[in-house]
Amino acid sequence: xxxxxxxxxxxxxxxxxxxxxxxxxxxxxxxxxxxxxxxxxxxxxxxxxxxxxxxxxxxxxxxxxxxxxxxxxxxxxxxxxxxxxxxxxxxxxxxxxxxxxxxxxxxxxxxxxxxxxxxxxxxxxxxxxxxxxxxxxxxxxxxxxxxxxxxxxxxxxxxxxxxxxxxxxxxxx
Numbered sequence: 001x002x003x004x005x006x007x008x009x010x011x012x013x014x015x016x017x018x019x020x021x022x023x024x025x026x027x028x029x030x031x032x033x034x035x036x037x038x039x040x041x042x043x044x045x046x047x048x049x050x051x052x053x054x055x056x057x058x059x060x061x062x063x064x065x066x067x068x069x070x071x072x073x074x075x076x077x078x079x080x081x082x083x084x085x086x087x088x089x090x091x092x093x094x095x096x097x098x099x100x101x102x103x104x105x106x107x108x109x110x111x112x113x114x115x116x117x118x119x120x121x122x123x124x125x126x127x128x129x130x131x132x133x134x135x136x137x138x139x140x141x142x143x144x145x146x147x148x149x150x151x152x153x154x155x156x157x158x159x160x161x162x163x164x165x166x167x168x169x170x171x172x173x
Contacts, residue, residue: 004045004100012060015040020067032148034156037064037074038124041082042117042157047099050086057082070132077128084123092116105161114158121153122146 019037027033041057061078065071089103092112105113129146136142 008040008044008056011040011043012063016060016063016067019064024068028148028152031145032152034152035074035125035128035149036153036156036160038078038081038121038153039157039160041078041085041124042120043102043104044085045100045102046089047101050083053082053085054079057085073128073132076131077124080127081120081124085120088116088119104164113161114154117157117161118150118154121150121157125149125153 015037019035023034023036037060040060041053044053044056057078058075061075062072064074064078068074092108092115098107101107103113103116107113108116125146129142129149133142
């Protein structure tokens with residue numbers, strides 16, 4: 001239990017620092033920004049309560065907002081992603097989800113995990129960019145930004161997950 005809390009705290013701090021110091025300064029074609037901090041929400045254990053998921057999702061979003069000077073954008077998008085997380089896991093896996101295991105390649109399978117990440121990232125980024133633009137004045141530009149960021153973030157999350165040794169061990173317990 002303490003080991004899981006410590007791991008979650010380390011994920012939280014490391015992902016926020018990577019997001020704020022590195023990824024916020026990367027703009028591919030001046031359009032797409034990868035948002036790796038969503039990996040924290042994706043990897044929360046399945047047995048955690050929905051209230052805790054919403055609270056932790058909001059917390060990581062507001063911390064990124066504070067350091068990025070974006071008032072509430074990431075908090076709103078992260079909270080929405082956290083809200084959709086549990087029903088999405090139940091939809092993709094079913095009711096027989098083992099509690100206290102973080103979602104991983106082993107839990108979902110490679111294709112299932114990719115679908116899980118892709119859907120969560122689409123939900124998060126669509127919310128983020130819609131709240132940021134606050135209009136549909138230039139829908140093509142909005143769509144390009146969403147698609148570009150979704151591709152970069154999904155690719156980055158899948159790469160990080162491939163090198164995450166915890167996801168390989170979680171299926172062996």
